[in-house]
Amino acid sequence: MLEQLWEMILHLLQSLTKFIVPAVFGLAVLLAVLVFRRKLVRLILCIIKKVTGRFQAASAIADSFERPAVFFLTALSVYFGIGVFFFAAGLRVEAAGFLVFLTKLLKICAICAITWGLMNAAPPIVEAIQGGEKDVDKTLVVFFSKIVRVVLIIIAAVIVIAEIGYNISGLITGLGIGGLTVALAAKDSASNLFGGLIIIADKPFAVDDWIETPDLEGVVTDITLRSTRIRTFKDAEVIVPNSTLANSQIVNWSRMKKRRVSFHLGLTYGTPKEKLQQATDGIRSLLEKHPDVDPDVIVVTFDKFGAYSLDLQIYYFAVKTAWGDYMKVKQDVNLQIMSFLKSIDVDIAFPTHTIISGDANKSSV
Structure with a gap:
């Protein structure tokens, strides 16, 4: 009786050993991959970058596949772990159908990962094709990248549908029948x-x-x-x-190559003719010497007799067109004009009104 019991225990231990050891091994591999999958993917991509270092866009393209590779590695480790569990449990026959389903699912995950990576890599690939080391039009890169992504999604969808087992020819026929309706609906x-x-x-x-x-x-x-x-x-x-x-x-x-500045500057009516000429010549000279002013088109002239001032017309072009830089050029020019007018003792006019009292011979400003 004891011998039979001991044999049963030994048989049970042997069975458990056959099951536990592969199961623990598979679980250990699964956990190791899940823990170190990002570092493993980065190591592989680092090697690829070094091998393809001469290709300028290689680094950006390799980085595009980092997250898709982590995703596929996770799916692969889960697939491996489930397979080890079934084989360790001695359920080869029972698991055959389920493993076929898992294999198809793994293939779909691979297709999705590759499509995902290629979609991420579309901008650097298009940029490399369009210009290489030259300056590439950002609009072309963005636009054609979107077209490439749409094409990739369509191709991936067709492959996944075929992998599932759906009849592609029937799908294409159905699309052909409804093509006219779709075209009319999508004319906009x-x-x-x-x-x-x-x-x-x-x-x-x-x-x-x-x-x-x-x-x-x-x-x-x-x-x-x-x-x-x-x-x-x-x-x-x-x-x-x-x-x-x-x-x-x-x-x-x-696309402006330069940006216009035009304004009137009023000087007081008490400004002598000589000072007025000195002011126009001096302002024209400082504009010609300014590094951010186009020297070919500069106009500084005594334009008209204003309501309360002698008006100078100042007209020039700033070579910097960005709004912030343009405003800095205007400010710098205006400050230089103020300093110059002060140095030659010429005053800038401001609005004045003359009030005539009851005595016609008296007036005040």
């Missing part, structure tokens, strides 16, 4: 798409440009297949259909 989207292509080809503006249309003014933040996003100076985002922009009059202020 198609016009916006062609409008976007016209914007890309004609290049009336680019991302980060300051533009003005009859309806709004702001900075372009994004150009998509359907619309263009513009950030107004009130910090509101306006989404404009590409077809509308393509048919609108557009003023691109960012």
Whole structure:
């Protein structure tokens, strides 16, 4: 009796050993991968960067696959852990169908990870193809990156549907039957798409440009297949259909090569003729010497007799067009004019009124 009991215990221990050891091993591998998966992926990507170091966009492309690789490595470790558990438990036959399902699921995860990585890598790949080491139009990179992403999503969806077992030919036939209806329903989207292509080809503006249309003014933040996003100076985002922009009059202020400054400067009526001439010559001279003023177009002249001043017309162009830099140039020029007029003892006029009292021979200012 004791011998039979002892044999049963030994048999049970052997069975548990056969099950526990592989299960613990599989669980240990699973936990190790889950804990160190990010470091493992970064190590692999670091090696790839060193091998492809001569390729300028290699670093950005490799970084694009970091999160997708972590995702796939997690799915692979879970798949491995479940497989080890079933085989350790001696459930090879029972688990065969389930493992087939898991294998398909793993393939779908691989497809999603590759698509995800390629979508992330689309901008640096397009930039590398468009310009290499040259300065690349940011608008082209953004626009074509979006097109590449849409194409990748469609291809991945078709592959996943085929992997599931759905009849692709039937799906394509169904799409063909409904194509006309979809085309009629999406005519506005198609016009916006062609409008976007016209914007890309004609290049009336680019991302980060300051533009003005009859309806709004702001900075372009994004150009998509359907619309263009513009950030107004009130910090509101306006989404404009590409077809509308393509048919609108557009003023691109960012493409100014220089920016105009024009104003009148009034001097007091008591300014002598010689001082007036000295003031115009001196202001013209300081404008010609200013590093941020275009020396080819400078006008400083005695323009007219104003209501309370002798008015000088000052007209020049600042070579810096960005708003902040432009305002700094204006301020610097104005301060130099003030200092110069003070140095030659010429006063700037201000509004005055003459009041005549009852005695016509007396007046006050």
